[in-house]
Amino acid sequence: MSKPKPKIRKETVPMLKQDPKERIQNFNEVSLGYSEEQAVAEAERCIQCPKPQCIQGCPVGVDIPAFIKEIREKNFSEAIRIIKEKNSLPAICGRVCPQETQCQKFCVLGKKGEPMAIGRLERFVADYELQRGVTVPPRPESSTGAKVAVVGSGPAGLTAAADLAKLGHAVVIFEALHAPGGVLMYGIPEFRLPKKIVQAEADYVKRLGVDAKTNHMIGRLYTIDELFERGFDAVFIGTGAGLPRFMRIPGENLCGIYSANEFLIRVNLMKAYMFPEYDTPIRVGKKVAVIGGGNSAMDSARSALRLGADEVWIVYRRSRAEMPTRLEEVENAEEEGIVFEFLTNPRKFISNERGWVKAMECIRMRLGEPDESGRRRPIPIEGSEFVIDVDTVIMAIGNTPNPIIQQTTKDIQTTRWGTIVIDEETGKTTKEAVYAGGDIVSGVATVISAMGAGKKAAEAINEYLMKREKVNKAT
Amino acid sequence: MYEIVTKQELVPHINLFEFSAKEIAAKARPGQFVILRIDEHGERVPFTIVDVDVEKRTITLVCHEVGKTTKKLGKLEEGDHILDLLGPLGKPAEVEKFGSVLCIGGGVMVPPLHFQAKAFREVGNKVIGVIGARTESQLTFEKEMREACDEFYVATDDGTKGHQGLGFIKDLLKERKIDRVVAMGPIVMMKTVSELTRPYGIPTIVNLIPIMVDGVGMCGACRVTIGGRTMFACVDGPDFDGHQVDFEELMTRLKMYTPQEKLAFVFYEKGGRSP
Numbered sequence A: 001m002s003k004p005k006p007k008i009r010k011e012t013v014p015m016l017k018q019d020p021k022e023r024i025q026n027f028n029e030v031s032l033g034y035s036e037e038q039a040v041a042e043a044e045r046c047i048q049c050p051k052p053q054c055i056q057g058c059p060v061g062v063d064i065p066a067f068i069k070e071i072r073e074k075n076f077s078e079a080i081r082i083i084k085e086k087n088s089l090p091a092i093c094g095r096v097c098p099q100e101t102q103c104q105k106f107c108v109l110g111k112k113g114e115p116m117a118i119g120r121l122e123r124f125v126a127d128y129e130l131q132r133g134v135t136v137p138p139r140p141e142s143s144t145g146a147k148v149a150v151v152g153s154g155p156a157g158l159t160a161a162a163d164l165a166k167l168g169h170a171v172v173i174f175e176a177l178h179a180p181g182g183v184l185m186y187g188i189p190e191f192r193l194p195k196k197i198v199q200a201e202a203d204y205v206k207r208l209g210v211d212a213k214t215n216h217m218i219g220r221l222y223t224i225d226e227l228f229e230r231g232f233d234a235v236f237i238g239t240g241a242g243l244p245r246f247m248r249i250p251g252e253n254l255c256g257i258y259s260a261n262e263f264l265i266r267v268n269l270m271k272a273y274m275f276p277e278y279d280t281p282i283r284v285g286k287k288v289a290v291i292g293g294g295n296s297a298m299d300s301a302r303s304a305l306r307l308g309a310d311e312v313w314i315v316y317r318r319s320r321a322e323m324p325t326r327l328e329e330v331e332n333a334e335e336e337g338i339v340f341e342f343l344t345n346p347r348k349f350i351s352n353e354r355g356w357v358k359a360m361e362c363i364r365m366r367l368g369e370p371d372e373s374g375r376r377r378p379i380p381i382e383g384s385e386f387v388i389d390v391d392t393v394i395m396a397i398g399n400t401p402n403p404i405i406q407q408t409t410k411d412i413q414t415t416r417w418g419t420i421v422i423d424e425e426t427g428k429t430t431k432e433a434v435y436a437g438g439d440i441v442s443g444v445a446t447v448i449s450a451m452g453a454g455k456k457a458a459e460a461i462n463e464y465l466m467k468r469e470k471v472n473k474a475t
Numbered sequence B: 001m002y003e004i005v006t007k008q009e010l011v012p013h014i015n016l017f018e019f020s021a022k023e024i025a026a027k028a029r030p031g032q033f034v035i036l037r038i039d040e041h042g043e044r045v046p047f048t049i050v051d052v053d054v055e056k057r058t059i060t061l062v063c064h065e066v067g068k069t070t071k072k073l074g075k076l077e078e079g080d081h082i083l084d085l086l087g088p089l090g091k092p093a094e095v096e097k098f099g100s101v102l103c104i105g106g107g108v109m110v111p112p113l114h115f116q117a118k119a120f121r122e123v124g125n126k127v128i129g130v131i132g133a134r135t136e137s138q139l140t141f142e143k144e145m146r147e148a149c150d151e152f153y154v155a156t157d158d159g160t161k162g163h164q165g166l167g168f169i170k171d172l173l174k175e176r177k178i179d180r181v182v183a184m185g186p187i188v189m190m191k192t193v194s195e196l197t198r199p200y201g202i203p204t205i206v207n208l209i210p211i212m213v214d215g216v217g218m219c220g221a222c223r224v225t226i227g228g229r230t231m232f233a234c235v236d237g238p239d240f241d242g243h244q245v246d247f248e249e250l251m252t253r254l255k256m257y258t259p260q261e262k263l264a265f266v267f268y269e270k271g272g273r274s275p
Helices: A036-043 A064-072 A076-086 A090-096 A118-132 A155-166 A195-207 A224-229 A260-269 A295-306 A327-336 A404-408 A447-474 B022-027 B068-075 B107-122 B142-148 B169-175 B187-200 B247-254 B258-269
Strands: A031-033 A147-151 A170-174 A211-213 A234-237 A257-259 A287-291 A311-315 A339-341 A344-351 A357-370 A376-380 A386-389 A392-395 A434-436 B002-011 B014-020 B033-037 B045-048 B051-053 B058-064 B084-089 B100-106 B126-133 B151-156 B180-184 B204-207 B223-226 B229-232 B239-241
Touching: A031 A118, A036 A064, A036 A118, A064 A076, A064 A118, A076 A090, A076 A118, A090 A118, A090 A195, A090 A447, A147 A155, A155 A170, A155 A195, A155 A234, A155 A447, A195 A211, A224 A234, A234 A447, A257 A260, A260 A295, A260 A392, A287 A295, A287 A344, A287 A386, A295 A311, A295 A327, A295 A392, A311 A344, A357 A392, A434 A447, B002 B058, B014 B068, B022 B051, B022 B058, B022 B084, B033 B058, B045 B058, B051 B107, B058 B068, B058 B107, B068 B258, B100 B107, B100 B169, B100 B187, B107 B126, B107 B142, B107 B180, B126 B142, B126 B169, B142 B151, B169 B187, B180 B187, B187 B204, B187 B247, B223 B239, B223 B247
Parallel strands: A147 A170, A147 A234, A170 A211, A234 A434, A257 A392, A287 A311, A287 A392, A311 A339, B100 B126, B100 B180, B126 B151, B180 B204
Antiparallel strands: A344 A357, A357 A376, A357 A386, B002 B014, B014 B058, B033 B045, B033 B084, B051 B058, B204 B239, B223 B229
C-alpha cells in the first residue's frame, strides 16, 4: 500500500521583516531571516526533481536540490558545505541575488504556486555557519608555484581569488579602497547587506590563503605590466563599474546634488549615518529626489529616508515595468513611504542665492518603441514641464566602467562604452595572461553574474597556468 | 598602518610629516596626492605630496590644522601610525622643458610647489618662484624655495614681508618672457593668478583639491567645471588649465559641509571621542 502523497504548500514560508515604521528610524537589516523551523518547513516544500531546473538559473552552478535536501534533514553544516563548493559568498548572495529572475524563475513549484525560497534558505545556512564558526577547507597539499594578481575585491575578484587559491595558486588581491568588498562595501546599504557579513565572507576568502592588499590602486601604483615585472604570472581584472554618470543638464553641480555613488559611499563605507561619532559628514534635506530606477536608486532613497528626510521621491523616466531593480526592494521602498514618479525626467536644477539646489524642473515622458536594451524608449512630452521644490537630489542613473586600467594598459582592447573586450568562454582579454570579468566587462549588472564571471575566469586562468607549467617542465 | 617617522613644526599649527610608505615613495611624482585616514572612525582626506625619499622609503605631507581631522593629525607624534594611506593619486604634473616657468605658491601649498619647482629646474627650465602667505610669520618653505629657484620673490597680504599682494606679478609678466605659470594655493589666489596671466595668453596650470571621498574616480564629489565640461579632479586632474576653471563654483562647493565640519570640530574639542 503506497503512502498518500503529502500536500505541498503553495506559498513559501514568509520571512520576518522589521516593521516599516520602525525600520525607517534605523540602519539595521530589514529582513530578519528564517529560524531553523522555518528553514526546515520551507525545505520540505522542495520536491527534489529528478531533473532539477533551478541549477541552470544559477550563474555559479550551486547544487540547489542537494543543499535543500540537507536542510530538510537538519544537516545544516553539510548544506553550507555543498553551497560553498561553488559559491564562496553565500551570506551575501542569499541577501542580494535577484533570485526571482535566476534560480527561482526555473523552480517547477512556481508554475502552480510560489517557487522555492532558495535565496532565503541559502542565507539561513550561511548565517548558521557564520554564527558557529566558519570551516575553512584544507589548503591544497602542494602549491603550484604560480602567482596571480586579482585587481579589485568586489564579487568578481573575491570569487576568482577564492577559486584560484583553492586550486593551489598564490593569490594577491589589490583593492584601492581601505576595505575589501568593492560594491558590497561601498554600494549596498547596511539595512540590506550588513557590513560585518561582507567582512566575514571576505575574511573567509583570506583564510583560503588569499593575500588582500587594501590601499593599492592598480593603474597608478603599479600598471598591469609592472605587476608582471613584479613576478605575477597572470592577472584578473575585476575593477567594476564605479564611475558615476551624470545627465549633463544645467545646474547639476549645485550644492546638494550627489551622485548615488557619493551618497552611498558616505553612508556605507564611511558610516556617515553615525556622524559625528564617525568623521565623515552627510547632508540630507527635507525634500529629496532620487533620479533613476535601479538598485542604487532604491538604496539611496531608502537611506535618505533613514537620514531624516520628510519626503523622498524616486523620479524615473520609464514606468514600473521597466525598472531594473529587484522586486523585493521596490516593495520595501513602497512600504517605507517612498513615492514613485514614473515617466518623469529632470530638465534642469534651480539654485538658491547660496548655490544650493532649491527646485527641479521636470518633464513628463511617454514610452515609444523598444530600444537596444529591449525596453521601451522614453520620449519627452513637450509642454508638460513642471517644477517641484527639492533641497537634495541624488543622481542614480548608472555607472560606467572604471577607466584607469584601460588608460594605463595599451594592449587591452576596450569597447566604445569603455568595457574590456574578452573571450566569452574564458574571460581572456586581448593581452596575454590577462583576464577580466564582472561589471568592467558587462557594464552594471548583478553581484551573482560578476561572481559567475570570476569563476569562469578562474578556471581559464588555472588551465592557462597549468599548461604553461607543462611547457616549462618540458623545456 | 603607516608610521610617522619625522614630525616638524613649520609654523604654529602647520606641521610637516614624513610617513613610512615604501611603495608610494617609489612611484609618486610632483603634482600627485594621497588620501589618508587616521583611524577606523576617520574620514578620507586628500593631501598633496610634498616630497618623496626613495632611499628612506618615505613620503612627506604638510598639514595645516583647520578642522577635526587635521587637528587629530597634528596631535600625532613620531612613532605613531595612521591606518590608511592611498596613493599616488591623480595625474602627475606635466614636467618638461618649457623655457622659463613661474611657480606661484600660497600657504600650505608652497611645500608641494617646491617639489614641482625642483623638477622643473632639473629638466632645464629657468624657475622664477613666488611664495606668499597672509603674514610673515605664516610663510613656509622660504629657504627651500629660494634654493630651488633661479629668481625668487616673497609676497604677504599685509605687507609684513616682501611685496604686498600679488599685483607685482603683472610687472613680471610684462618684463619677462614667461612660458608657463604654475599656481598652487588658496582658490582665490589661483583665480587671481589666472586672471593676471589671461591677457598674456600664458599657459597657467592650477592644482585643484576639492572635497573628495574615495579619490579614485567613484564619487564625483570633486567635480569641477573646466571650460563648461564637468571633470573629476581626482582622476582627470588635479592639474587643470586655470583659464578654463569655474572658480566660483569650486568655492561654493568647498563650503558644502561647513556646518557639519564645525559640528564635528566642536564634538571633537569637547572630547566626544578620543582620537
